[in-house]
Amino acid sequence: MDTKKVRVRFAPSPTGGLHLGGVRTVLYNYLFAKKHGGEFVLRIEDTDQSRFVEGAEEYIMKCLEWCGIEPDESPLKGGPFAPYRQSERKANYAQYAQQLINDGKAYYAFDTPEELEVMREKYKMEGHSAQYDNRTRAFMRNSLTLTADEVNTLLAANTPYVIRIKMPVGETLLFTDMIRGAVSFDTSLVDDKVLLKADGMPTYHLAVVVDDYLMKITHAFRGEEWLPSAPVHLLLWRYLGWENDMPEWAHLPLILKPDGNGKLSKRDGDRLGFPVFAMDWIDPRTNEQTTGFRERGFLPEAFVNMLALLGWNPGVEQELFSMEEMAALFSMDRVHKGGAKFDYEKAKWFNHQYIQKTDNVQLAELIKPQLADKNIIATDQKLIQVIALVKERCHLLNEFWEQSYFFFVTPQTIDTAAIQAKWSDTAKSFFQSLQTNFIASADWSHDNIETIFNNTIIDAGIKKGEAMLPFRIMLVGGKFGPGVFAIAELIGKEETIKRLQNALASL
RNA sequence: GGCGCGUUGGUCAAGCGGUUAAGACGCCUCCCUUUCACGGAGGAAUGACGGGUUCGAUUCCCGUACGUGCUACCA
Structure with missing residues (x-):
């Protein structure tokens, strides 16, 4: 028994979007297989033709691919125990x-x-x-x-x-x-x-019994909801005369809804405003679209890391793990018995951590489509510089635009009320001189912009604190964004002066 | 209703008979930052209940409660 090569399987039924809990089940299968140098097979359980949904199988495989989980055997890849669809x-x-x-x-x-x-x-x-x-x-x-x-x-x-x-x-x-x-x-x-x-x-x-036997599955992991039917399966292994080949079982705890109790459902995600499926799923029968973690702006590494720790504790203080690290540490007896409530805030925290870890050049590739959707044309160089400036305030890839649009387009509205609170004739003449001095400057570098700003302050006899915030608002529209001189440098001299002019005109 | 499984802070959780009951997310306070965020330093907050066993139970056993899953020619 112990000398047998480890073989595990994920056996979804192709009926719709791939749920968080499903992804975690695959993940535990995969990690267990890797840990023991075994094989991971994907088997499609499509014995109920009335529930067959077009495209669901391809969708599941794409989700696994996005998560970085590659089956050793599958309907697509084939293998020594083909076919891998039960209907076949x-x-x-x-x-x-x-x-x-x-x-x-x-x-x-x-x-x-x-x-x-x-x-x-x-x-x-x-x-x-x-x-x-x-x-x-x-x-x-x-x-x-x-x-x-x-x-x-x-x-x-x-x-x-x-x-x-x-x-x-x-x-x-x-x-x-x-x-x-x-x-x-x-x-x-x-x-x-x-x-x-x-x-x-x-x-x-x-x-499940016949195929686990025929495919030489050694360990069978599935959701806790299957526990009540375990006696039937046990007896089948016995009655069919295969009891000595029966896999070891592990019934995984459920992933629960954040509020109240009960299994997390797609409905809960819709209600509470977070995804439940790994990737966008469009039901071909109703055309209803459900948002996935990928489309919501999650990095697959973050998604997988977060999911792995929802129910499994590696026994070390570390929280951020690559797939390889998790596989090395994985063990079923460190999986919790009780269900775990899904915490979207923590999920976002993981993603934030991974965004910080990810190279700016790679992030740029992931963010380019967002810019293209908005018909923004920007050089890679500029995109990368912007990313460097705003990544630390993004929890989701999709937050990139709201955190950085002012680098690419002139803000349509600015918070004039916030400027007015600190406004005076002195302030006004300061900004007029600032414009003049900017126009005259030859060196548009971060440090020089700041030097000009500081000198103008002295000349105008204004406090720096009174000038910084209005300056920021004139450039970005409100009280947010990275360092103001870095913004001025990146959007360029011309654009900076233009924004100052516009703002002054509207005050 | 029956059966199964579960129960440490708001959430994820460590612990595996003797601890000031870790850590993380979130929350609060302060610091940093002439914005926001990041970061840093603190803080509040936890073993469902009742019996055993034991010198000693969060930890072992038994009840109870609560929760949850299943109870289809669905998976």
């Missing part, structure tokens, strides 16, 4: 379901959806559990209650049927979860899950 593996499953029937571990059920509905209603009214379980199955239409002849007749007539697992009565099932330790279930309380659907497709329960 359909032929595999029926034989195992049949084997279970032959062994008396499963049975045919001919109940129609309507009959099931009636059963559930009835038991609900009586206050019993409305499950198709070891008690109720005795009253339903299945190969346990029908004679062999009746079953054969129904089968021969192509009557739609499903295959259900026959849960034993009164057995205690125990397994060790890598995160939670010992977990146990009473089989009497678990229902007879459908294994093979009427359309011949397996349900998740059968497919």
Whole structure:
């Protein structure tokens, strides 16, 4: 067992945007695989054709790529266990379901959806559990209650049927979860899950076991919401005779909404104003667009770092990690048992840290499209200089424009009220002289601009404190932005003088 | 309702029988910066409850409460 090569898998169902929790599940899979020199496979669980969504699979792969997670095997890349889409593996499953029937571990059920509905209603009214379980199955239409002849007749007539697992009565099932330790279930309380659907497709329960076996998966990580169905999977491994090859399980804690409790949903993001999906997702059926972390201005390294630490503690003080560092440190027993509330403020803090770490030239490449959208033409050199000046005040890449637009366009409005508060005839004559002195200057460098400014102050007999703020507002429009002389230098002599003139005219 | 899982500051969390109960985000105060931000220094703030076990429980056990997940021919 321990000598086997580690193989893990992420098995999403292609039904829509890739949720934070999904990304974290992939991430933990990936980190675990890297840590142990193993393989990470991407398997698409598309056994429910009614929920198939066009483009979702490609979208998921793009999200992984953006996050810097490359599967060793996938539908796109192929691999020794291809195909990696369950819909293309359909032929595999029926034989195992049949084997279970032959062994008396499963049975045919001919109940129609309507009959099931009636059963559930009835038991609900009586206050019993409305499950198709070891008690109720005795009253339903299945190969346990029908004679062999009746079953054969129904089968021969192509009557739609499903295959259900026959849960034993009164057995205690125990397994060790890598995160939670010992977990146990009473089989009497678990229902007879459908294994093979009427359309011949397996349900998740059968497919996950068969494919994990066939693909030699050694460790299976999934969300906590799967814990209640673990006994079914456990029994399937046993009944199919593969128990010795069963992977180790880890059920990951949920990511919760920031306010109140409960699983974080896309709705919560919309409501509270933050993304929940990794990348923008446009639902092809409704054309509804949902913003992703990428489009919101997150760096993938920051996104991944933040997510990794939401539920996992590396055991060191350090908080900023590259993927390699995380892989080296990763271990399942340092994953928390309890769910973690998502904190968007902390997410932004991570992104801020990564923006500071990222080279200005690289940032320029990421920011160029934003400028292009606004029809701004700027040289790389200027862009890079601006980035150097404003990056420390950006938590998101998308904040770049609001922090720096005054470098590229003349502000349309300026906060004249704030200037007026300090305005006087002395101030006015100061700015008039300042203009004259700027026009006469030959050296438009940061230091020289400041020298001219200082000298003019002395000549005008004004306090520097009274002049600095109005000067800033005239250049950028308000009380914000980096050092004012650096701004003047970058926008240039002509533009600086122009802005002074405009401002003076409007006062 | 049944079953599973969980519970350390507002949030992420360390701890693994004896600690002044780390650290980070956020918040507050001050400093720096003649703007804002960054940065720096401080500060407030934490083991759900009740029983055990023990010389000693945040830590181990059992209850209770609360939360949450599941209870589909969805994953």
